[in-house]
Amino acid sequence: MKPIVSEGAEARIYRTELYGRRILVKRREPKRYRIKELDSSIREYRTRREATALARARSSGASVPRLVGVGRYDLYIEEIKGKTLSSALGIGSGATREAGVQLAILHNAGIAHGDFTPANLILSGKRVYVIDFGLSSLTTGSEERALDLLLMKRQLSRAEYSSFIRAYRSNAAEGNETLARLREVEERGRYQKRTLSNI
Ligand SMILES: Nc1ncnc2c1ncn2[C@@H]1O[C@H](COP(=O)(O)OP(=O)(O)O)[C@@H](O)[C@H]1O
Ligand SMILES: [Mg+2]
Known part of the structure; x- marks a missing residue:
């Protein structure tokens, strides 16, 4: 996948295209210092929690990026210019x-x-x-x-x-x-x- 926009404490953000639209992928990468099983469940849990909260926030009228899709450890989201x-x-x-x-x-x-x-x-x-x-x-x-x-x-x-x-x-x-x-x-x-x- 394409250029990295950010490499944060928790996730890497990539830029990609989905159905011809430019979007960001937020991927929670493995953390070696955690036990493997625990690590994957934490990444999966946080990804799901982020997706749920984004959807609820958006339907409540908050300004949040549009959620385009969800994978096990990935979120596909609208890029906010700013x-x-x-x-x-x-x-x-x-x-x-x-x-x-x-x-x-x-x-x-x-x-x-x-x-x-x-x-x-x-x-x-x-x-x-x-x-x-x-x-x-x-x-x-x-x-x-x-x-x-x-x-x-x-x-x-x-x-x-x-x-x-x-x-x-x-x-x-x-x-x-x-x-x-x-x-x-x-x-x-x-x-x-x-x-x-x-x-
Ligand atoms: N939807 C977005 N639009 C534009 N920039 C974003 C978006 N999501 C993340 N970023 C950029 O990537 C950085 C890290 O993303 P973030 O979701 O905060 O992950 P982390 O958990 O690693 O802090 C943000 O501080 C911001 O600069
Ligand atoms: Mg952050």
């Missing part, structure tokens, strides 16, 4: 706001992303697309939702996070509950740090 928020120099407040709206749509549909970071968000024109759903969960509570927020809080500047969270809060059905949980999670983190530094 730049990841992690590679964009100085993320504009329009993009962070849009990221907040997208996360609210996902949470409202019962999807927690599991790895909601700027590297998994693609800015395309004015839209922000969410990718990389391999760690998502569909039976979610406020803890999983709060962890999605925490990842963004850690990676965005104060100003960026503030426009992100404002948009999230005004679009998320259970925003107040999730933000309360976020404070709890952060408090737990601070407590553990204090305790550990006293040992």
